[in-house]
Amino acid sequence: MNHVDINRPEPLGPEVILPPTKRGQRTRANLLAAAESVFATSGYHDASIVKITEEAGVGLGTFYVYFPGKKELFDQVVFDLNRRVRQAMSEASSGATTRLEAERAGFRAFFAFTAAHPALYSIVRQAEFVSPEAMRAHYTSIVDGYISGLLSAQAKGEVRDIDPTVASWALMGAGELIGMRWVQWEQQAGGRPEGVPDHVFEALMSFIETALAPSASVKEESV
Amino acid sequence: MNHVDINRPEPLGPEVILPPTKRGQRTRANLLAAAESVFATSGYHDASIVKITEEAGVGLGTFYVYFPGKKELFDQVVFDLNRRVRQAMSEASSGATTRLEAERAGFRAFFAFTAAHPALYSIVRQAEFVSPEAMRAHYTSIVDGYISGLLSAQAKGEVRDIDPTVASWALMGAGELIGMRWVQWEQQAGGRPEGVPDHVFEALMSFIETALAPSASVKEESV
DNA sequence: GTCAAACCTGAATGGTGATTCATGTTTCGT
DNA sequence: ACGAAACATGAATCACCATTCAGGTTTGAC
Numbered sequence: 001m002n003h004v005d006i007n008r009p010e011p012l013g014p015e016v017i018l019p020p021t022k023r024g025q026r027t028r029a030n031l032l033a034a035a036e037s038v039f040a041t042s043g044y045h046d047a048s049i050v051k052i053t054e055e056a057g058v059g060l061g062t063f064y065v066y067f068p069g070k071k072e073l074f075d076q077v078v079f080d081l082n083r084r085v086r087q088a089m090s091e092a093s094s095g096a097t098t099r100l101e102a103e104r105a106g107f108r109a110f111f112a113f114t115a116a117h118p119a120l121y122s123i124v125r126q127a128e129f130v131s132p133e134a135m136r137a138h139y140t141s142i143v144d145g146y147i148s149g150l151l152s153a154q155a156k157g158e159v160r161d162i163d164p165t166v167a168s169w170a171l172m173g174a175g176e177l178i179g180m181r182w183v184q185w186e187q188q189a190g191g192r193p194e195g196v197p198d199h200v201f202e203a204l205m206s207f208i209e210t211a212l213a214p215s216a217s218v219k220e221e222s223v
Numbered sequence: 224m225n226h227v228d229i230n231r232p233e234p235l236g237p238e239v240i241l242p243p244t245k246r247g248q249r250t251r252a253n254l255l256a257a258a259e260s261v262f263a264t265s266g267y268h269d270a271s272i273v274k275i276t277e278e279a280g281v282g283l284g285t286f287y288v289y290f291p292g293k294k295e296l297f298d299q300v301v302f303d304l305n306r307r308v309r310q311a312m313s314e315a316s317s318g319a320t321t322r323l324e325a326e327r328a329g330f331r332a333f334f335a336f337t338a339a340h341p342a343l344y345s346i347v348r349q350a351e352f353v354s355p356e357a358m359r360a361h362y363t364s365i366v367d368g369y370i371s372g373l374l375s376a377q378a379k380g381e382v383r384d385i386d387p388t389v390a391s392w393a394l395m396g397a398g399e400l401i402g403m404r405w406v407q408w409e410q411q412a413g414g415r416p417e418g419v420p421d422h423v424f425e426a427l428m429s430f431i432e433t434a435l436a437p438s439a440s441v442k443e444e445s446v
Numbered sequence: 447g448t449c450a451a452a453c454c455t456g457a458a459t460g461g462t463g464a465t466t467c468a469t470g471t472t473t474c475g476t
Numbered sequence: 477a478c479g480a481a482a483c484a485t486g487a488a489t490c491a492c493c494a495t496t497c498a499g500g501t502t503t504g505a506c
Contacts (some may be wrong), residue, residue: 019482019483020481020482021472021473021474021481021482021483022473023472023473023482023483024482024483027483027484033360042352043351043352043353044352045267045268045352046352048462048463048464049463049464049465050464053399058484058485059484059485059486060465060486060487061465061466061467061484061485061486061487062465062483062484063465063483064464065482065483065484067466068457069464070464070465079279116445121351122351122352125351126348126349126351126352128266128344128345128349129265129266129267129269129345129349129350130266136408139400139403139404151426157230160433162426162429162433163422163423164432165427166401166423166426166430167426167430168405168426169397169400169401170397170400170401170427170430171333171397172400173396173397173399174393174394174396174397174398175396176396176399176400177362177392177395177396177399178364178389178392178393178396179391181392182457185359188355199386200386200389203385203386203389203390204389204393207385207389207390207393207434208384208434209307210383210385210433210434211430211433211434216488242452243451243452244451244452244453244502244503244504245450245503246452246453246454246502246503250453250454271492271493271494272493272494272495273493273494280458281454281455282455282456283455283456283457283495284453284454284456284495284496284497285453285454285455286456286495287494287495287496288452288453288454292494292495293494293495372462
């Protein structure tokens, strides 16, 4: 969620050969964007290749020029979303100087991304059966960034002595369900907020801060 | 997860008319059990009615004697799992006298249930598209129990002043991902533990305890 | 023992959708 | 301007499945 510090090589779909011509690249990108949208609204199984190609504005057969099959397309979509959400969090927290700042910025970026790309939740959850490898890679890559952030924060004495791996999974879980409840569900109910309500965000930050702070109360030293 | 204090009426599939005869009840129960297993291992879409009836040891047509269709069966399975996991947590934490005890017992029960019923995770996640109502009802009913537990703990001064709703969703999320990572994933990798490893459990408890404790350090007063 | 209600059954129906392929069109280096 | 590589296409193929139904079997109240 924050403490982002992406380093290791990309965890997924490496051998993507982009089409040689501009036209081909555009078509491929259109298919990918259409797939993200259709997978998110219809679900993997109701997302027929016909729907996707229609949304992309290309013929049915064209799909198979760019992807071996539906499953590979799905993997690619998960991979793309994963890369983008990590980049968003990483960018947001890169300017921060303290752990608290980084934490806030990272989570804000995560919720904003969630709001802008409702596909993230629905698609990752479906991956359980469609592509378990993709699902694990998604969660693992995010947690890895978090862990390394926590480690360096601990080295600086900004975080108390707690297993960083467990803490990272716990925090990611917290962010995930909060996002589901206040971003995804609210959106589906009609609204289109840019993130979670302020009081929820602040409560979550207070929760995290208290859980991680070294020992004496460091609460509320900012904002 | 804990602080369980279930009160309100059941949130889901209410009007279940049980078959009048013993034989019918047994058949229905067999179908339900088979469905849980097949949904969990194959996923909703690959879980054909044929597979389910075969696993249940009944003829294909028999299915439609007991359920209007596949979707209704799925709802029923979610409802059952939800009732059982809440009951397990509620029972486990009912004997506790302090919030900390209740917390530990509740989470332990949750992880144990997760270990014994891998279906819980996979089925609930699929509900996103198969039956969003069922999914929401599942999460909401668990969180509601948690919230009321937190509220009464706050009244007794055992929990600091934090929004109980936000805290509940955060904690449920933490438990969910920890369970996914250390129970579900480990199981799929071969092992069949009865819950999360001790050090993970303790780290999570320490995390939660610190996040919720009133103010002065209450850490590690037990165990 | 009788009979209606409750149960059970699996072949047939109807629909859907991923993937293939033979054929036409566009792009681009030379 | 030319030709080969890229790209585009949608009808046809093939497989899978939810659901229906018409007819048989079992149960249990009397």
